[in-house]
Amino acid sequence: MKTRSMALALAACALSASAQQAPAPQERGPVAADALLHAQQVHYPTPYGAMDAAEVKAVLDRVFGYLDQVTPAEVIDQRTGAPIADLSKPDPNAVLKPGDFRLTSYEWGVTYTGMLAAGAATGDRHYTDYAIQRHQLLSRLTKTYLPLVQADREHAAAPIKSFLNPHALDDAGALCHSFLKAKLAGSSVDYGQMIPICADFVTKKEYRLKDGTLARGGPDGHGGVKMRPLPDTLWLDDLFMGVPTIAYLGKVTGDARYYDDAARQVLQFSKRMFNPRLGIYMHGYVEGLRDHPELHWARANGWAVMAMVEVLEVLPKDHKDYGAVLEQLRAHVKGLASYQTKDGFWHQLIDRPDTYEETSATAIYAYAIARAVNRGYVDAQAYGPMANLAWNAVASKVGSNGRIDGICVGTGMAFDPAFYAYRPTSVKAAHGYGPTLLAGAEIIAMNRKFKFGLNDSALMYQGVRD
Secondary structure, three states: OOOHHHHHHHHHHHHHOHHHOOOOOOOOOOOOOOOOHHHOOOOOOOOOOOOOHHHHHHHHHHHHHHHHHHOOOOEEEOOOOOEOOOOOOOOOOEEEOOOOOOOOOHHHHHHHHHHHHHHHHHOOHHHHHHHHHHHHHHHHHHHHHHHHHHHOOOOOOOOOHHHHOOOOHHHHHHHHHHHHHHHHOOOOOOOOOHHHHHHHHHHHHOOEOOOOOEOEOOEOOOOOEOOOOOOOEEEOOHHHHHHHHHHHHHHHHOOHHHHHHHHHHHHHHHHHHEEOOOOEEOOEEEOOOOOOOOOOEHHHHHHHHHHHHHHHHHOOOOOOOHHHHHHHHHHHHHHHHOOOOOOOOEEOEOOOOOOOEEHHHHHHHHHHHHHHHHOOOOOHHHHHHHHHHHHHHHHOOEOOOOOEOOOEOOOOOOOOHHHHHOOOEOOOOHHHHHHHHHHHHHHHHHHHHEEEEEEOOEEEEEEEOO
8 A cells, every 4th residue: 555655755756856857848939738748647556666764664564563463472281271481391282372373384484584684674673573582482492392302203292393393395494594594693592403403404304306406206204205296396495495594504604515505406496497588487397207387486486586695695706606696596587577567566477467466476576686786686777676666566565454465375386377376365374474574674775775766757776875
């Protein structure tokens, strides 16, 4: 929705740019009727301009208010609902207090990372504390329940068992990424047990193809093969679910083998799944299959582009594959740019305008493109305006209560368009909240670093701020 303050800010932007409009005609005499048509007021369904930091923060504050209310950081007795204050002793009836979202899902790993970014961008400790307080709770529960789970993985009861006994990258990777980022930022939480759980699963236990590429559909432990949904399947999602964690392990430990693995994953996924002609990725790939019907799901492309900016954040610039990863990011950003809609969004299937405009992917692209601009991976002149438009589109979906509309629910992999086109959307789909926090934080940083204003009615780059 377009707030009154945002409208005033954009109007001020337009007035301040009046000196940069088209030059006055040089002919003498009465002005022709068509002379000023280019300056007519335009109705943009998505507000057109660059939000200032206060406007962005107002959007993020609404999101924070909702999430803080509906994700209690508390353990209760599942029989009585009574709070359990002493977490030093295991209790078979202990569960996390239910809320709208789970505190240990991969989506909430992204949300913790988004909260950390929002805190850094705005200077507001409420965001940072949200992530740190929940990390602290998970750390305390890990100390208490990990020995039980390790002793009996099948029957042990624990409030965060999916994390303590991960079965898929979704259980560990994005959470670990948030732990590693918080640790590098100076968090006082003891991550000494939690990070090894994630690192061990992501780097040693998750199934891989023969060349080391992270995959799904490996042995099921009973002599068969997991059908996820087919044997030896790559999901583009897994570029984010595992690879940033691998790269950040390199940063935290100093072990260059993690960097090698992270870069190799980006390049091997891209070799199989990136369409250089279209500039976007297919969602699913099955090793050994002759033909791959290409379905270019928006959020999966978001996970891919976000994975690349996260890997480049820590990959040493003198690494042998740094240049290749950077060029892959640039190719993807260029491809994505060509599919942005007139209202700032991207479609559920990126290259299918007959599918709906989807919010979580748009938020991820706003974040990743703004981050690429801020780090100098891509030109601010070319991509800053579209990042601002994407952010304004996302902001228009944030209600006054902080809930976000237009988020596709959890989605598997398919080889037909109907599956993706008819996936429902819901304000309870957790996938859009972390990306919105990340996008807002990065847009604040971008517009603080660079100036974007109206020039001859178009939003354009106007230089580096003093």
